[in-house]
Amino acid sequence: MQALKYARASSVDEAIKLLSDGGPNAKVLAGGTDIIVLARERRRKVELFVDIKHIDEAMQLTFDPGKGLIVGAATPLYKVYNDPNVVKHYTALAQSAHVIGGTAIQGRASLGGNLANSGPAGDSITAQMCLGGVAVIAGPNGRREVPIEDFCTGPGRNVLEANEFIVTLNFPAPVAHSASAWERFIPRNEMDIAVANSGVYLEMDGNTVVKARIALGAVGPKVFVVPVDSLVGKPLTDETIAAAGAAAKATATPIDDMRGSIKQRLHLSDILTQRTIRAAAERARA
Amino acid sequence: MTTTNTTHFVLSANINGEQRDFLADERDSLLEALRERAGIRGPKEGCNNGNCGACSVLIEGTLVNSCLVMAAECQGANITTVEGLASPEGLSPLQQCFLEEAALQCGICTPGFLIASTALLEENPHPTEEEARFWLAGNLCRCTGYDKIIRAVLKAADQKEA
Numbered sequence: 001m002q003a004l005k006y007a008r009a010s011s012v013d014e015a016i017k018l019l020s021d022g023g024p025n026a027k028v029l030a031g032g033t034d035i036i037v038l039a040r041e042r043r044r045k046v047e048l049f050v051d052i053k054h055i056d057e058a059m060q061l062t063f064d065p066g067k068g069l070i071v072g073a074a075t076p077l078y079k080v081y082n083d084p085n086v087v088k089h090y091t092a093l094a095q096s097a098h099v100i101g102g103t104a105i106q107g108r109a110s111l112g113g114n115l116a117n118s119g120p121a122g123d124s125i126t127a128q129m130c131l132g133g134v135a136v137i138a139g140p141n142g143r144r145e146v147p148i149e150d151f152c153t154g155p156g157r158n159v160l161e162a163n164e165f166i167v168t169l170n171f172p173a174p175v176a177h178s179a180s181a182w183e184r185f186i187p188r189n190e191m192d193i194a195v196a197n198s199g200v201y202l203e204m205d206g207n208t209v210v211k212a213r214i215a216l217g218a219v220g221p222k223v224f225v226v227p228v229d230s231l232v233g234k235p236l237t238d239e240t241i242a243a244a245g246a247a248a249k250a251t252a253t254p255i256d257d258m259r260g261s262i263k264q265r266l267h268l269s270d271i272l273t274q275r276t277i278r279a280a281a282e283r284a285r286a
Numbered sequence: 287m288t289t290t291n292t293t294h295f296v297l298s299a300n301i302n303g304e305q306r307d308f309l310a311d312e313r314d315s316l317l318e319a320l321r322e323r324a325g326i327r328g329p330k331e332g333c334n335n336g337n338c339g340a341c342s343v344l345i346e347g348t349l350v351n352s353c354l355v356m357a358a359e360c361q362g363a364n365i366t367t368v369e370g371l372a373s374p375e376g377l378s379p380l381q382q383c384f385l386e387e388a389a390l391q392c393g394i395c396t397p398g399f400l401i402a403s404t405a406l407l408e409e410n411p412h413p414t415e416e417e418a419r420f421w422l423a424g425n426l427c428r429c430t431g432y433d434k435i436i437r438a439v440l441k442a443a444d445q446k447e448a
Contacts, residue, residue, distance in 0.1 A: 001313040005293055006358035033354045036315065037335045051359060078348070102424020103402065105336055107348040108355065190423035191337070 001040050008051045012138045012167055015052050019163040020140055022048040028165045030058075030074035031108035033101065034117055058112070058167055063089070068173040073112025073166040077124075078103075080111065089174040091283065092127040092182035092199045099184065100124060102191050112166040118152040121194045121218035125152065127182045129215035129223055130199035133171045139164030149215070152222040177210075178203040179283035181276040184217075185268050194218040195260035196268035198248070200276035204284040207235045214244065214273055219252035219265045226251050226273065236281050241274050248273035299363050301326065302370030310357045317341045319357035320367065328368035328397040332426070339425030342398040343367050349405040351424075368397035371404060380404055380442040389438035391429035398425050403439045411446050413439075 006029075007022075009015035019026045025047040027035055038044035052058045058072040063085040071080060077097040080086055087094045093111075100109055100123050114124045115135060125148065133148040140163050148169075152158050160166070184197035196218045203211035212228040230243035254265035293312040297319060298305070310319040317334075320326040320343070332340035334353045341352040344366040371378040377385070380403055390396045399422065406413060406421045413421065418439050419432070427435060 001315065001318075003293075004313050006312045006356055008358075008361075029356070029359070031354075032356065032359070033336055033351075036354050036356065040315075040334065049356060049358075051356075053359070076348070101336065102339065103405070103421050104339060104342055104349045104351045104424050105354070107345075107350040190420055 002042060002046065004039065004046050004049060006049045006051065008054050010054050012055055012057060015050050015055060015165065016138060016140055016163055018048070018050045019165070022050065024162065026050055028052055028116070030113040030116075031076060031105075031110045032113075033105050033109040034113060052165065055167075060168070061086075064173070066173055069171040071111055071169045071171075073116075073168060074110045075112075077106040077109050077111070081106075090127075090131055090171055090180065092130055092180035092201065092280075093124065093171070095182040096124045096127040096184075096197070096199070099190060111169050115148065115151060115169070116158065116160065116166055118154075118156050118158040118222065120155050120220060120222055121197065122152075122223060123184060123194060123197055123217070125223040126197050126199035126215040126217040127180070128169060128171075129225060130182070130201040130213045131171050131180055132201065132213060133169050135166050136168045136170060137164050138167045143167075145170075149225050155221050157222075175203055177205065177284050179280045179286075181279035181283065183272050183276050183279070185272060193259060196254075196265050196272055198269075198272035198276045200273070200280045202231075202277065202280045202284050204236070204281065207285075209234060209236055209240075212244075212277075214248060214277070216248055216252060216269055216273070218259075219254040219269050221253070224251065231277070236277075241277050244277055245270040245274040295358065297323070297357055297361060299360050299365055301365045302367060312356075312358050314357040315353050316343070316345075316355040316357050316360055316365075317352040319360075320352060320365075323357075326367055326369060329401075330394050330397060332394070332398075337424075337426070338395070339398040339402060339422075340395050342401040342425065344401060344405060347405070347408065349402055366401070366404075368400050371400060378404070379445055380407065380439070383438040383442040383445070384435075387434050387438035387441060389430060389434040395425060395427040395429075399427065399435055403435075403442070406439065407443055407446065412443050415440060418443075 029049040039046040081094040081097040180201040184194040186192035214226040249270040252269040330340040332338035
């Protein structure tokens, strides 16, 4: 490991000060499951780790039926998917958190870390995005809120400025007859990175879609939202679902790599979107 | 760029029920500190990047890869390694089942599997085979083909009180 120092921040202000004083090679340490590997392999220069896991706000999981869900940026994934309110009201979030890495990774890794890495295949990012999440960011100039769909700007790139970090991820209060679903395609059952993933949020009135948000991952330079004109205000039928799948496919701009081909990923964009719409609709009607 | 001086600090942690205070470096992973500073060599270095699970330990009862935790993060923590599973009276029931089912060959993955399986049975005392396999997906074994390990874990679960 490269020579580096470690500092434990006990408040948001202290973390900002440590990051500011530490210079450009001071890095936030949440779960550490990515940054420690990057530092060890010298793919990232790190001179100081600023541990945010002792900031209560960044480690919370707070649900209020009227206000929504607040997940600390460093709250470990196992706490997210084991929470009954998350499972019930933010299903896509629980589903994605449950398959990021293996059990030991989930003991440390966090939603904030997954988002801040801004990987094009980030499993929880599609879930956070379809659920209409907002990243609460703190920095030297105070706090700001950025919708998840505007957070990533490219592969490994995002809107975070120097000495800023994500404190919490906030999700809107659950609405009646709404539900979400998330799915990914990988060639095996676990411990893999998505060939494609899809998160869908639906609000239903009977069989009519009142509101929809669809996010796709691993089929473009970043996770993105898909147009939902073919669904909103319309009854959910095989035809409208197929149209939404086609719209997703038309928005995808995948690459060929060791995990999958362009052709396969375009197909998956369509199929996964249709599957997650059906799964979310079934749950919304229940 | 000047080289940062290496920074030693005293790591105070409860390891396997025993209070330990020893020098570590701020650049050490927990795995390095355990093996090279504290002489606790149960956790193994396999991939050193979070894929193989050979370095599995429990921190406050939560399963983690000790190669993906900085030692400095563990100030004041309660850590359990494979050395903490057996009692003076003998092996833990899970360890006994690993022996009886021959759930190991070369043995390098075994400390990780024992720790991960211990965490599983704590969380879910009677897992299905699928649940056990899913939980243990982050632990790699290149000898057994996994079936013997899963058999041992499910046997240990069967022996637990319902």
